[in-house]
Amino acid sequence: MPQTDSPFRYPGGKTQLYSFVSYLLEKNKINGTYVEPFAGGAGVAIRLLFNSKVQKSWINDYDISIYSVWYYILEKPQELIKLIKNVPFDYKTGHEVNKQTSIAFWRKQHDYYVKHKNGEKSLALAFATLFLNRTNRSGIINGGPVGGFEQAHSTQIFARFNKKSLIKKINKIHSFKDNIILTNYDANDLIPILQKKLDSENSFVFFDPPYFKQGSGLYFTSFNNEGHKILAQKIMSLKDNYWITTYDVDSHIIDYFKDNDKNYSYELRYSANNKRRGKASELLFASPNLEIESYDNVHLEII
Structure with missing residues (x-):
């Protein structure tokens, strides 16, 4: 289990993507605001702050129980x-x-x-x-x-x-409170707010929605099919912002993002002594303006 800076544990938590996300920020010269609309444990958001990779992390979660913890x-x-x-x-x-x-x-x-x-x-x-x-x-x-x-x-x-x-x-997270924005919006309502408030040239949004297939069994705020479709359309409306979106592999999701320019599958590459096996591939969609490539333990393949 990867060590995290978050107090939460999450199935499929994205902390293992930290090095990849940090690399994308450096490659695209972004050090302003990092946003997680489906924050959950916010492992990447917190570590980026701790390592001075960004000036602010914006943590949003529509689940009032998760929001309460962060509050x-x-x-x-x-x-x-x-x-x-x-x-x-x-x-x-x-x-x-x-x-x-x-x-x-x-x-x-x-x-x-x-x-x-x-x-x-x-x-x-x-x-x-x-x-x-x-x-x-x-x-x-x-x-x-x-x-x-x-x-x-x-x-x-x-x-x-x-x-x-x-x-x-x-206590450590609390010491960074002045560098953390906390909100409780539905992600679809948050997106137009991000368009208005973010400096599009110096911010990055990581969308990690509930799993398409298993979300309803893992999270109380999971979407239905139509919800995922609407979200995809809203995300792709962020024409001037830098963003990535990750999902479990499903033909519906691939179809929802078919008009996007940068669509990939990825899998995490583990070292030989890592005991985890059979890690399923996931989908990753990126904004057209984002310079992106495989890095560290993340291997991208165009779909």
Whole structure:
């Protein structure tokens, strides 16, 4: 699992594309604002800031639960940290009381999340969301706990919940709050705002929408087919901006972007000692004005 600067875990997270994105920014002489309309864990956005590759990162997520986490990290981190410290288990200590207490705590957060995930932003929602992301299988918030409800597996609920590491990440991100723009727009509504507010010559937008095939099973804010089609049209309307869009491979998506000039498939090249195998190819679409080529672990093929 790649090391990230984000407090989140995400299936198919794009942190492994950091070197590639950073290279694109340098190649196109962009160091102003970097935007993620579907931010999620915002791993690339945060690392670009930490490494002084951009002046600002714009984090947007329409999911109010994800937005709540980022809001409290940036505005009231100590309130979130206090709740993290009170979790009855940790990566280093294991179950601080017993397995039953840990699962009861998980159920409480799960029930709160299910009840309030479509409501208003709140500290309780922020904590429940981050907690479930760290303790559920593969970081899927609407999944079950690592190790199952009986905690009979060798990998248990505390395996990805390292309080010290989480708190360190939250505090570091908070220290960059003046360089982070946080919004809660539907991506289709955000695009015209980006057209008005961004310096088109010194900004870059990375669209990473929910998976076309599996999105509804992974994210509560996933699109339907028509939503993906409308999004593609809106993205391609950004004629003067630099952008890339990544998707899982599907003929519908290829068709939606057929009028775009720079369309690719890509796969990540891992070193020989990396244990990951069978990584599926994905699609990548780029703005016509973007100078783009394969780099580091990303191999592009024109489609």
